[in-house]
Amino acid sequence: MTDVEKARPHVVVEDFNPESTAPDEGSEMDDLYHGTSEATENDVSDAALLSSETLREWEAMAYGDSVAAHLLSGTSSIIDGCVEAREAVNRIVPGDVNSMTAFLTPLVAANFISESEARLGRQSPKLSKLCKIGEYADQLRSRQIGEYFNRVGLSGYTHLYQVAVLLDLAPDDRTSGTPVEYVANLLQNELARTRQDMLDLTRRLKRAKKDYEETNGLAPPSRPSFDASQAGPADIGSSKVAGYASGSFDLILAVLNADARQGLRENWNDPLPLCLRVGDDVTNDAVFVAVSKLSDLPTIEHRLLPGCGFGGSLSRVFLVHAPNGPEVTDATLIVVAQRGSQDRARIAEFDWLPHGEAIDPVALACRLVPDAGSKLNLFASAALDDWRSIVGEENWRLADE
Numbered sequence: 001m002t003d004v005e006k007a008r009p010h011v012v013v014e015d016f017n018p019e020s021t022a023p024d025e026g027s028e029m030d031d032l033y034h035g036t037s038e039a040t041e042n043d044v045s046d047a048a049l050l051s052s053e054t055l056r057e058w059e060a061m062a063y064g065d066s067v068a069a070h071l072l073s074g075t076s077s078i079i080d081g082c083v084e085a086r087e088a089v090n091r092i093v094p095g096d097v098n099s100m101t102a103f104l105t106p107l108v109a110a111n112f113i114s115e116s117e118a119r120l121g122r123q124s125p126k127l128s129k130l131c132k133i134g135e136y137a138d139q140l141r142s143r144q145i146g147e148y149f150n151r152v153g154l155s156g157y158t159h160l161y162q163v164a165v166l167l168d169l170a171p172d173d174r175t176s177g178t179p180v181e182y183v184a185n186l187l188q189n190e191l192a193r194t195r196q197d198m199l200d201l202t203r204r205l206k207r208a209k210k211d212y213e214e215t216n217g218l219a220p221p222s223r224p225s226f227d228a229s230q231a232g233p234a235d236i237g238s239s240k241v242a243g244y245a246s247g248s249f250d251l252i253l254a255v256l257n258a259d260a261r262q263g264l265r266e267n268w269n270d271p272l273p274l275c276l277r278v279g280d281d282v283t284n285d286a287v288f289v290a291v292s293k294l295s296d297l298p299t300i301e302h303r304l305l306p307g308c309g310f311g312g313s314l315s316r317v318f319l320v321h322a323p324n325g326p327e328v329t330d331a332t333l334i335v336v337a338q339r340g341s342q343d344r345a346r347i348a349e350f351d352w353l354p355h356g357e358a359i360d361p362v363a364l365a366c367r368l369v370p371d372a373g374s375k376l377n378l379f380a381s382a383a384l385d386d387w388r389s390i391v392g393e394e395n396w397r398l399a400d401e
Contacts, residue, residue, distance in 0.1 A: 053096070053098065053099075056096065056099050057098045057099050057102045058102070059099075060088065060092075060099040060100065060102040060103040061102035061103065061105060061106065063084055063085075063087070063088035063103055064088070064102065064103040064104060064105060064106035064107055065106045066081070066084055067081045067082075067084050067085045067088070067106070067107065067130070068081075068106040068107050068109070068110040068112060069081070070082075070084065071107075071110065071112055071157065072110065074155070075146075075149055075154075075155055075156075075160065076141070078133075078156070078157050078160060079133060079134075079137050079140050079141060079160065080137075081130070082130045082131070082133035082134035082137065082157070082160070083134040083137045084134075085127065085130040085131060085134055086130070086131040086134030086135060087134070088103055089122065089127065089131055092122070100121055100122075104118045104121075104124075104127075105118075107127075112126065113126050113127070113298075114297075114298065116294060116295050116297060116298060117297075117298035119295060120265065120298060120299070123265040123266075123267075124298065125298055125299070125301075125302030125303060126298075126302070128267065129157065129158075129161040130157065132161055132164045132165070132168075133157060133160045133161055133164050135164065136163075136164040136167050136168070139164075139167050139179065139180050140160055140163060140164065140167075142180045142184075144180055144181060144184035145163060145180060145183070145184055147184075148184055148187050148188060152191070152193050153193075154193070158195050159195065159198070162195055162198035162199065162202065163183060163187070163198065165198075165202055166183045166186070166187075166198065166201060166202060166205065167179050167180070167183050169202065169205040169206065169209065170182045170183050170186075170205075186201060187201075195311075196311055199306070199311065203279070203280075248281055248282075248283070248374045249278075249281050249282045249283065249286060249374045249375065249376040249388070250282070250283040250285060250286045250287065250369075250372050250373055250374055250375075251286065251287050251289070251365060251369045251372035251374075251375040251376070252278070252282060252286065252287070252288045252289070252308055252375075252376045252377075252378065253289050253290075253291075253361060253362065253365045253375065253376070253377045253378065253387075254275075254288070254289070254290040254291075254292075254300075254304060254308075254377075254378040254379055255290070255291045255292075255361045255378075255379055255380075256290060256291065256292040256293070256296050256299075256300075256379065257379060257381075259379070259392075260275075260378075260379040260395070261296060261299070263275075263395065263396055264276075264299045264303050264304060265299060265303075271398040272307065272398070273395060273396040273397060273398060274390060274394060274395055274396070274397045274398075275304075275307065275378050275379065275390065275395040275396070276303065276304070276307030276308075277307060278307065278308055278309070278376065278378075279306070279307060279308055279309030279310075280309065281309075281376070282308065282309045282310075282339065282376075283339070284339055284340050285338075285339055285340040285342050285344060286309070286310075286338075286339045286340075287336065287337070287338050287339075287344050287345050287368070287369045287372070288305065288308055288310050288335075288336065288337040288338070289334065289335070289336055289345075289361075289364070289365045289368060289369070290304070290334070290335040290336075291320075291332065291333070291334060291335075291359060291361045291364075292332075292333050292335055293329075293330060293331070293332065293333065294328060294329055294330075294331060294333060295329070296333075297314075297317070297333075297335070300314075300335055301313075301314055305337055308378075309339070310337045310338075310339060313337060314335060314336075314337055315336045315337050315338045315345070316334075316335075316336040316345070316347055317333055317334070317335050317336070318333070318334050318347070318350070319331055319332070319333060319334075319352065320332040320333070320334060320352070320353055320359050321352055321353055321354075321355055321357075322352045322355070324355075332359060334350075334364065336368070344369055344371065345368045345369055346367070346368055346369070346370070347368070349367070349368075350364075350367070350368065362377070362384060362387070374388070375387045375388065376388050376390070377389040377390065378390050378395060379395055380392075
């Protein structure tokens with residue numbers, strides 16, 4: 001095994017599609033894909049000895065190297081890198097572990113994604129965001145969007161991704177202008193400067209779309225006409241959890257079992273499942289507690305927390321039991337996130353459990369947040385007294401069901 005092979009993270013990933021479209025002729029990636037005309041006869045002879053699998057793996061790593069380099073540069077370069085990332089992923093089909101490993105290795109080396117997230121392969125939340133940016137590259141390169149980024153000092157892939165989501169939701173009727181014009185005007189009117197500002201705009205656009213559907217009693221156009229800029233925070237909507245007022249819950253517990261892991265890694269689009277749209281149902285000082293494995297952290301941070309109204313920001317992560325050694329991949333973790341400035345979770349009072357003693361997630365959550373009033377239990381196996389429990393398949397109920 002070579003040093004390069006030893007350095008690669010162990011990821012569970014997928015394959016290159018040999019029948020997919022090659023890079024544009026004359027591009028940098030075309031040189032990497034086909035080789036240059038300067039190759040010698042010896043080079044050709046050596047290359048002929050290589051298997052097609054090895055060549056595909058090299059191609060994948062070349063894509064990864066290029067994407068990683070682009071992500072370390074300015075906004076325009078990041079968009080270019082996302083176009084390449086989308087192109088690479090489109091050339092990957094399930095089956096070839098080595099090719100996706102080779103593609104993700106440079107992104108891990110550049111500290112763009114962690115090894116644990118790389119193990120998710122196509123389901124990596126960050127990789128999905130890069131592909132979304134690549135999908136809307138032409139619109140993101142527009143003069144209107146570029147001028148706004150420069151004027152307010154926005155940069156980085158997170159802001160580009162949020163604008164791509166807004167473009168996806170924007171109306172395309174003539175009265176609202178093009179999606180680019182609509183989003184640029186919306187950003188300028190709202191002075192959206194942070195990721196949270198854009199998340200708030202996204203929620204309002206989604207709510208306006210739903211209001212349109214309810215008002216008209218029929219399916220709207222793919223991007224319906226509405227004026228989301230007129231919707232205030234109070235217009236976001238009533239509770240998604242039946243029987244509870246919006247903003248009710250001040251403690252959310254999520255125990256990630258196998259079904260929850262599989263469901264959260266799906267590429268959900270609107271409508272979202274219930275477990276990913278309870279963000280309007282939590283109080284401003286709510287606490288989120290999850291019981292999970294180390295490999296669940298990317299999914300919790302980038303999927304579950306935003307869906308629960310916590311913006312993808314972890315507060316604390318700690319082990320349930322004292323580690324027996326340096327390997328903690330399969331150890332049980334407690335993940336805590338908090339809204340607002342008040343530190344309600346009593347982390348300091350938690351002690352490691354004795355080895356062999358199973359954790360009681362409900363008792364733990366109540367001990368961490370003893371002043372919790374209204375409590376929500378996601379991915380529950382059964383209903384609990386004093387909790388609103390979302391049991392089994394109810395977690396995956398869509399908005400229009």
